[in-house]
Amino acid sequence: MSNISAAFKKGKAFIGFLTAGDPDLGATEKFVLEMERAGADIVELGIPFSDPIAEGIVIQEADLRALKAGATTVKIFELVARIRQKSQIPLVFLTYINSVFKYGYEAFFKRCKEVGIDGIIIPDCPFEEQGEVKEFSHKFGIDLISLIAPTSEERIKKIAAEAEGYIYLVSSLGVTGVRSEIKTDLASIVDSIRPISSVPVAVGFGINAPEQASSIAKIADGVIVGSAIVKIIAKDSASGNAVKTVGEYVKKMKDAIK
Amino acid sequence: MASGRFGIHGGQYIPETLMNEIQNLERAYLHYKDDAEFNTELSALLNDYAGRPSRLYFAKKMTEDLGGAKVYLKREDLNHTGSHKINNVLGQVLLAKKMGKTRVIAETGAGQHGVACATAAALLNMECEIFMGKEDTERQKLNVFRMELLGAKVNAVTSGTQTLKDAVNEAMREWVSRVADTHYALGSVMGPHPFPTIVRDFQSVIGKEARAQILEREGSLPAAVIACVGGGSNAIGSFYNFINDPVRLIGCEAAGLGVDTDKHAATIAKGTLGIFHGMKSYFCQNDEGQIAPVYSISAGLDYPGIGPEHAFLHDSNRAEYVPVTDEEAVSAFEYLSRTEGIIPAIESAHAVAYARKIVPAIEREKSVIICLSGRGDKDVAAIARYRGRGLEE
Structure with missing residues (x-):
């Protein structure tokens, strides 16, 4: 059983996202360890990109802060290797395809395996373009996590049929970011995935409050929270409180989905 | 591998949320590009309106x-x-209308594509929103006012370098947020398939x-x-x-x-x-x-x-x-x-x-x-x- 599937066997999974290197790589290490301690089951590490077209303003700004502070793909791999000496929490990269392409597909996935990355999400690499990536993600045993959107309709079938790790179900149209309300009929999308795939379904985009997380956990296997965590990091890093407040937030969210 | 390759180049590297829409666009384009009525309408617009x-x-x-x-x-x-931008815009806005869209969005650099888009939207009764880097809105103030005069809303993009690249980012983000009634009228032979082909054909x-x-x-x-x-x-x-x-x-x-x-x-x-x-x-x-x-x-x-x-x-x-x-x-x-x-x-x-x-x-x-x-x-x-x-x- 992969590290990722094991994480979903312990009940509903809380998946936390943060941008690697925001505000610096040392802080990211502390956040990841604290998130695990507070109950996170999987951590998604964003590799910062200059032009993240699927992100709302919160993560766009985090990416720019991280790049400005000197984060690079090479250094992020080193960060993962350091985290792995202290923690076995499943780690998933969220990266735009150009970062992977420029590193070299084979070299990138080889390095993922070396440092202990479990999965990868590439928001600008839809099903039809996954072939060139899959050749190497499979070779090195990294789960390529696919997204399903409210607009996917009949595409759900083919995406789910080849899903690995978990399915990232996008809660609503638009880019990442905190939303007060999610109107998509997620239950019916989850229902259409179940007969095709036994891979767990986690819902992300817009989730920030415990009540939202709790109601989504009733229909899905996990909840993914990104912008809300990145916001806390942006707000509390200067005062030095961010590790503590991120931990408190993750605990509150995890408790809500138990 | 997806369609729309030129040698190793091209493809459809976009968020899943847009994939159905972009495949609908390809189907609609393949249908209308050989449709006699569509071509008659487009020729009339290009000749009588744009001056070809x-x-x-x-x-x-x-x-x-x-x-x-x-x-x-x-x-x-x-x-x-x-400018030449009107050739593509009349084609795309007419196509969008046939697809049942009521709103077009577009990026613009110098403002030429934005002005052309606002013009076509005014003529063909479509709502229109333009994304333009803030730096470009300052370099090209007259074109901003021109677009507004034509009834379009101009959004000054403050992210990144505040130029054309960032305007494209923001237009894509807007399209992901509102895709059902909206067509993204890309202004150049770039972006995901089928845009490079559609724009080339119209140009x-x-x-x-x-x-x-x-x-x-x-x-x-x-x-x-x-x-x-x-x-x-x-x-x-x-x-x-x-x-x-x-x-x-x-x-x-x-x-x-x-x-x-x-x-x-x-x-x-x-x-x-x-x-x-x-x-x-x-x-x-x-x-x-x-x-x-x-x-x-x-x-x-x-x-x-x-x-x-x-x-x-x-x-x-x-x-x-x-x-x-x-x-x-x-x-x-x-x-x-x-x-x-x-x-x-x-x-x-x-x-x-x-x-x-x-x-x-x-x-x-x-x-x-x-x-x-x-x-x-x-x-x-x-x-x-x-x-x-x-x-x-």
């Missing part, structure tokens, strides 16, 4: 001055709204007319077709009908302060293979794949990538891509104004500049065609500033 066919003008004084091949200017600057009217016009005037094909390249829509439109002919195809990239500085937008000269804005192509970027901030005096060429078909024409050596600096372009802007009484867009002036370099060495009995993709009224204030004269716009 555009003239192929023999630039007699420029020819005499350069002392080489005969210089012809394909006068896209005389189209309604002042290929330029070269189709020019080929027939030069054969009628000269009885022979030109030695070269020269056009400026940012994303590359007027260039591919000019080149496409000459691809199977023994004609040099030359794309002029914006070299800004020079390709040996970090202030340029010369994608073929200095870029590397990458995947961005939905396509595999060449981009100005660093070793880690972070997209570089690019620079050109011309807002319309100030883009870090190039359309995938151009990348392929470069790979296969079918077309040449050459860098032209700000200084060369400004000098050509002034030259054409004085010599022919035609003020070209600063984008098109890049093509004029390169023609000045090569035409003297081409035999007098031959001809070259320069695509004059737009008119220069929008640039007058910026050129005055460049020459150290402050002008109020």
